Amino acid sequence: MPTSPSSSAQAAREALAVRLAHLVKDAQLTGRELSARCGWHPAKTSRILRGRAAPSDADLRAWCTACVADDQVDDLIATARAVESMYTEWRRLHRDGMRRAQQEVLTRNATARTCRAYVSNVIPGFFQTAGYAEALMRTITDFQGTPDDIPEAVAARLARSRFLYEGGHRFVVLIEEWVLRARIGDTQTMASQLQHLLTVMPLPWVSLGIIPLTAPRTVWPLEAFYLYDDHNTVVETLTAGISVRQPREIADYTRAFTALSTMAVHGDAARVLIRAAIDALE
Secondary structure (H helix, E strand, C coil): CCCCCCHHHHHHHHHHHHHHHHHHHHCCCCHHHHHHHHCCCHHHHHHHHCCCCCCCHHHHHHHHHHCCCHHHHHHHHHHHHHHHHHEEEHHHHCECECHHHHHHHHHHHHHCCEEEEEECCCCCHHHCCHHHHHHHHHHHHHHHCCCCCHHHHHHHHHHHHHHHCCCCCEEEEEEEHHHHHCCCCCHHHHHHHHHHHHHHCCCCCEEEEEECCCCCCCCCCCCCEEEECCCEEEEECCCEEEEECCHHHHHHHHHHHHHHHHHCECHHHHHHHHHHHHHHCC
């Protein structure tokens, strides 16, 4: 089963650090000598070599120049940028508001033929109503202290729903039952959102399963994750979105999704749970 969702990102950082260490060794330099040539404190070199700090483009240029390995600059910069894209802090992504992040997710949904989603916290974005999305984004913006562009972000999020009605995109979704009971927004907002789930369930490109509170657990509750086809998994934590691309870890998330599916109910049994959550709002 999946380990830490940040393990792929950390492994990639460490692999980059190994490459940088090899350059230092090949140049027959010590860490202090490299630091002196680069013009920074040895502690910075140590953090980079331990995979604790991400080197900037300028850092990598200075490193390669110090090691007389300028031919490695372009490849190392490309690698470092790929590593950086694996682990994206929400505050950094939302520094100008949430709209840009929503547009990036829109692109992922547009290019993926199949999106499998397991959610243990909130209704997935492509199923959200405008009221639910607005209430949720309000709490996130307030918590993170990031700029308020909620109307634009909501519009970008709702744009994803069009893929539910177009051929060529399939959504297979598992929702923990307690997500149906977690109140985002006021009573009417939640009632409308739950009713919307009943509306999208019959769509030919949608499979919606609910994992009941009473279901015997063969897999413990996990953080929300999204499997885009078979080549990318995005895990959502409190502070960051993590893109997992290592085949071994993608296989773990796929196996977890399959096991979680066996605990879910579908069709009429899922509708019963959704209607019960609506009734509980009254």
